[in-house]
Amino acid sequence: MRVRLLGTGSADGWPNPFCECRSCEEERTVGRLRMPTAALVDDILLIDSGPTAPYSASLGGISLRRVEHLVLTHGHPDHLAPSILLWREWVSGLTVLHVWGPSMAIDLCRDWVGPDSPVEFHVIAAGDCVTLATAHDSYELRALEANHDPRRIDSIAGEALLYDLQSPRGERLLYATDTGPFTPAMLESMRGRQYDVVLIDESFGDKTDHGTGHFDLDSLPVTLHAARECAATSDHTRVIAVHLSHHNPPTDELRARLHGMGAELMDDLAVIDTAASRSRHLITGGARSGKSSHAERLADRHPKVVYVATGGERPNDLEWAQRIAAHRERRPSHWTTIETADLETTLATAPADAVVLVDCIGLWLTAQLDSADAWGRETDSDMRAQVESAITALIEAVRDCPASVILVTNEVGMDLVPPHAGGRLFRDLLGITNSRLADACDRVTLVVAGRALDLPRSSP
């Protein structure tokens, strides 16, 4: 999921155009402007669109032509400038734009489209869960209750919503502005979601007597702690403060204070790419080196582990069965275990919030050689092409996997040259596979005699 922040500011933007406080002046000096908060997801979904969102996209060199869904939190003017629908109508050849939001926000839009305009409106309320179909995929959208000062949410705004958005690959975004502290009911609706990205209101900084449905630097850490307690967030969640106003301290100071509560500060037009936070780790070592135990300890730090055993069954092999049983005993019971050599499918369908541990690549390669009927045909170039294309497909699957990946492989070739042609073929192909996997991974560890050594990237 790629989330581009078309704005990170409050309604008035930061700096406030009329203000000369320290916070506004410092931002002016460095030429930073935060426009009203809006987020573009995968270039297909736009969440909120205040007066500047379309222009911000153009400033960032992005066309909004591919946007198929516009999702509105509420009707406050910094979140909804319905004129965007008119600007869109002046372009021909567009497909239908679906506009989702609470009833009063949708009502504000209706006068801005002509009778034949390719726009469909959908009213949603807190608790609703809808599928946002796109040309290629679909997203799941849950509307959650917001704590946005119902006393002030009048005929303009109507009900305000937060959104829980899940991508086709299972990545989850919580869009949580405008809102004040999460109530127990709100936290309950987020329990266990372990969002990948949370965009959260931080309007008021050190001004704590605002009496509005927004956060300040006193109330925000309390809610972040509560969200963590109910597993709405986890170690891997990126929490980004948005809807920022000049009541906050200047950027550098605010960044440090947010860091202390596990949150980040980003500029307008910054991109949060959940793929970039996934890790790829190759662990190699000889037989009985401790490589599997090392990999299992690393994986166990994650709350959700998918263990992929590539060995499969070997009927009539007692020693093999005992090895497998010992491995199985060692694994925590809450891990999901899949026994397959089809790594391409398994990696492509892995849940984004999991870590996938593959043990091991040597057995996977053996299965490829079996299926290519390679043994005894070591010099056959067709066979070799078939196995090499399987290796290429594996590398791509590792790169594209939505989850983090830990791969265990065997280090071969440090021993005597195998006496059989089949053994030499296996050794060579595994060496090639390991090198190519290492290139696709951001971390490579060699385990020798139970000791793990992180290998540096070779210099170009």
Ligand SMILES: [Zn+2]
């Ligand atoms: Zn707002």
Ligand SMILES: [Zn+2]
């Ligand atoms: Zn100011």
Ligand SMILES: [Zn+2]
């Ligand atoms: Zn508002």
